[in-house]
Amino acid sequence: MPNITAVLFDFDDTLVDWSRQATHGGEIYRRHIDNVYTYLQAQAIPLPDRETLFHCYLDTVIQAWQVAKADWTGVSFAATMQQTLDKLELNINGIGLDTLLHEFAWQPVPNVVLYPDTLTTLTTLRERGYKLGLITNSMMPMWMRDIELAAYQLLDFFDARVTSGDVGYMKPHPAIYHHVLEQLGIVPEQAVFVGDRPENDIAGANAVGMVSVMMSPPHLQYKDTKIRPNFTIKQLHELLPILAALESEVSNGQTRTE
Template sequence: MYQFERRITAVIFDLDDTLIDWSGQEIHGAAIGQRHLRQVYTYLTAQGHALPDEEDFLDCFGEVLVRLWQQAKLTWAGVSLAQVIAQTLQESGLGAHQFDMDELLRVYNWQPVPGVRPYPDAIPTLQTLRQQGYKLGLITNAMQPMWMRDVELETYGLLPYLDARVTSGDTGYMKPHPAIYERVLNMLAIQPAQAVFVGDRPENDIAGANTAGLTSVLISPPHLNYELNGIKPDYAIERLSELLPILAGLEVRSG
């Protein structure tokens, strides 16, 4: 009788356009954050702070957001929402004030983006992987703290399946920087060779997983078409359920 020794013990996912489908998003770009920043604006003006006109304040936020992400991508540093808000306040003339950033982040009141949904096979696939004994993780290049994105995961019913989760905003590094993969590998108490990483962006998800020593799986949802630019995923799939036979094939037969 053969025994199967499992080499892969964890599956780590990207979030956006991997577990959740942005093809139907009803709000785009900086407008996603601006609708939440309005609540911060209202809160600060109610406290008596002199702010620019609301639309100028929102425009400033949009500009700061783009600028800080562009700078961060030069070194794959992680931008945090707290940094973006602090810089926006500074450039709006409120730099000398001390703000309770945790409070401002609560007032920001992050919510799921209208029109975004989990892929239909996301929960069934996570359920099966969990039943098969895999540890599950998540790494997202997002400026929000993880607790904010957990609000979405909870709404979509994904939260209970994901044991270890990080955002680039919390970590200070974004994919493909190896440090963000190492963070989750440490949380899961595993080595890189024990993990599969699944994501949709070759230059972030796949290049990073390859460098960090994980087995990489590129998922290509129908509404996206990224160039590989020479980056080679170990596997390529079109839907999450295709992971199951790949993982079965990675089990090592011994004995």
């Protein structure tokens, strides 16, 4: 049994706490689609009204995720933006999608905050020599989620980080885990994966052969599934004794029990 050398994390509800966030679903994107609208308007592009653009975008995104979940492919934010423009027959006169993605001006979601022990736990893991990775099911390219990581002062912790939008597959598809494991130069048995969603984070980590840890804070209640993590924690710092126990198993030559 190899030593654990890396800890990989999901992002939303694993490293940051969504429990105080009250905005409903797609409304989170409204002010950002408004930014795109305002930009296109300033370029004198003929546009429908703001609500039409917003709802067309939301419908496109919802549909794209429904389709992607059939085979766990990754939704691409740029593709949903292009599809929205196509549906509305908007000619943006050669303005690149990259420009629109920047004008979207993504920011941390209001009232989403770090858990009280996120920074101290990650700091301790780094001090103990673990490589850290991040795998998020997100249609946005990593550079957009990096805006959040920077705001939460998380950016410098990770040796590898990906979104499903970039990789083209989402958790639980094995390809997204292998993508990061390869970046870190390790095999699955050397990694612990920490995430909050049984059917995405835990099922995928189990299938790939990582040690799975389910982050289960009080505000998350998933209906009982048959998917079993190797460990369950309610706070991130509970990871530290788990890793210490895994290390002593290795030094004692024990076989890990599932």
